[in-house]
Amino acid sequence: MRGSQVPVSTTDQRLLDSRGSTDWLHADPWRVMRITSEFVNGFGALTELGPAVSVFGSARTAPDAPAYRLGEEVGRALVEAGYAVITGGGPGAMEAANKGAREAGGTSVGLGIELPFEAGLNPHVDLGVNFRYFFARKTMFVKYACGFIVLPGGFGTLDELFEAVTLVQTQKVTSFPIVLVGSEYWGGLLGWLRDTAAAAGTISEKDLSLLTLTDDPHEAVRVVVEADRASARGTAEPTTPAG
Template sequence: MDTPTPPEPSAAPRRDREYHQGPVLMRGSKVPGSTTDQRLLDSSDSADWLHTDPWRVMRIQSEFVTGFGALAELGPAVSVFGSARTRPDAPEYALGQEVGRALVEAGYAVITGGGPGAMEAANRGALEAGGTSVGLGIELPFEAGLNPHVDLGVNFRYFFARKTMFVKYACGFIVLPGGFGTLDELFEAVTLVQTQKVTSFPIVLVGAAYWGGLLDWLHDTAAAAGTLNAADLSLLTVTDDPHEAVGRIVEADHAGTRARAVAPKHPE
């Protein structure tokens, strides 16, 4: 006699899900099946986009207005990137806390993506040190809300609007170990500096063992093939010491302030 196959475990009830779309919270049947970015970038044979895209532009504009309004008076700040998957008991989490704490002690607000893991660690270190802890959240199907250590938060629908805030209000980047999202943020920052789309600011990678293989590949393979300028690798600093990372930010920030003070004034 055949043994009956046990039924597969059912998915978690939709009512247990919590979803953030910009400032809006949705649960249960209200959770959408796709993200705003996915709908924006979807290409289909339908001509509906002729009617809907102009309204999307207004929504995109509102995200920039909201972000600019929330962060305009933030003061000196540093954006810290890292994996959402970093566990609270991992050494990288403690490293993120120390980075956040050291930045506040040096006079900076801390900006992260507002999620869990390394982002939460940096926000926690900043908040516990008595500084400003900023989280710039993003609508994703598998992450919900800002971590509890954010005291100034903005939720975004669109990645490109959020990325603008990371760059506009920071005078440097510190990058903790992370995955595709962290790599995306890292290489966008390097590209903006390398192409002089932004005023040069320091980019510090924390975790020599983690980042070493990537840097070796950039030097031994990409630079050797001529697909990037080896001199551009000097845009990246690598360290295992959170205080050295912050010191690099402070040094470059002060040098940039002095340079701007003596630069000739040009009419707009």
Template sequence: MSDAGGEPRRTQDRDYHQGPVVMRRSKVPGSTTDQRLLDDDGSADWLHTDPWRVMRIQSEFVNGFGALAEVGPAVSVFGSARTRPDAPEYALGEQVGRALVEAGYAVITGGGPGAMEAANKGALEAGGTSVGLGIELPFEAGLNPHVDLGVNFRYFFARKTMFVKYACGFIVLPGGFGTLDELFEAVTLVQTQKVTSFPIVLVGSRYWGGLLDWLRETAAATGTVSERDLALLTLTDDVDEAVRTVVEADERAGRAARRPARGTE
């Protein structure tokens, strides 16, 4: 994902994606599937509906696993949906997508606009696999045009599982709440050893430096995080260094050899 950016638009003016279903105009619902799952209206209707929701949740995992199982080595790239095509961060996203493909990786994003679109575009133009994992939101317009393998999800938690399960690392571009959510969830999974040998790279020292300073000078200083926790994050302005961090982590983990870079096949 990342940040569900921009001002909300009238949902009736565009396609609305709910899993594999597309709705328009009067068929667009007034709330999302996640919202209906998590809201508590005080009634006991959930006693009768939640068991069926489990089947829908199961289907999201099955569809995601089936679509992504043969993608091969991949890296998830996150960043703001608000990033404009003329912004330096957009060009940075394109560079990241291109460099990952040249290193033998597929690129997985949230499939939205902005930085996600940029990474997908760079991957596609480099001849690699460009994956988008979309989410049902009231103000997003579906997958960006540079995705060549896309899966739409109703539930954030199912989608987040795919970001981690089918990637061997995260590269994080400047972003907002959605990006921060994915970043800190990944850090927590590595910290608690739910995933291992999983590099997390922040690209953009001017953007991310203040956050790392706060973590070091406030959180670590008060003992709520450790220096070892902070070492889980790599900060750089160099796209090549970001990709090299992922490659070196793979090599240390002894994972299977990567696909050859484009032009060497």
């Protein structure tokens, strides 16, 4: 730097000076450090987790709703099959899956997110990590899971579902199963994908095979287990198409 570009103070002087504005705490370079710390914390917490499956679903699911009971059964069946359960750590369907996992004696993981209207992890989480940034949290959902099971949910669940499908479809990740639980809830979406999107050529018929639809939580777990075993053997077993 020359001329007017030469700063009037040195870098060390600015670092050691406790006076002045603290706006730098909210500047982009400092955010990079916070983002890095989230990845470090997530990796550190989950790296020894072992086989796990991510379960998605609505935070608004009531404890007396059928989808809540489905979540409990999914969590329980995953633990019985030898897997830890990872959820978003919130209430509703996420809480149900964590509850089922914990009551079955397994590892119940919650990856929380800082939101203005949802706070804290549900009481059935044994290992929890809170995130500021969605993209750091999503990385943990994918990196430490060998499959996704998706319960009825809203925008957040749809976001996680389609991100997972996109990563598999574009081969950005090693292929893993994605199972939708609840044909009455998901049937309309799959029908639109088949009759509108595939018919228009914006997706292929092959893309639809990336999704499996079932009403049976034990069938959902079976699909994940069989795909995981096939992956361990290095064989490519066909995915059951969505119905």
